[in-house]
Amino acid sequence: MIRTVCVSVVLLAAVPATAQTITDGSDATVGAEVAAATTALLGKGLKSPAEARYSRLRPGKAGAVCGEVDVTNRMGLHVGPRPFVADTGSGFAGILPDAAEIRHPSSMAQYQGFQRILALLAANCEG
Secondary structure (H helix, E strand, O other): OHHHHHHHHHHHHHOOOOOOEEOOOOHHHHOHHHHHHHHHHHHOOOOOHHHOEEEEEEEOOOOOEEEEEEEEOOOOOEEEEEEEEEEOOOOEEEEOOOHHHHHOOOOHHHHHHHHHHHHHHHHHOOO
């Protein structure tokens, strides 16, 4: 029994932190549970979700959550905030792709994902 507890503690200590930061307190606008679900969903697609900095969270017009996220690049530097949309009901979230990503997708699936992000942003976050 003692060995099991010790192994569990060691394994828990080895798991990287997945806490994501909401820098401006806008999680109060959507509620703590919705904010946590949103950051967890968007974090699934990030290379370094623990380093993400979220801001400007707000409810979207069509039920999704809108906001901005500042992620890190390959060198570990923050690249600046970019708009995102998260539809926790459907389990889909994404960051606004830049023009180069849209022009040169790596696959048809990636292109379709970009189009879905753009449609969700237009339906929820613009205006």
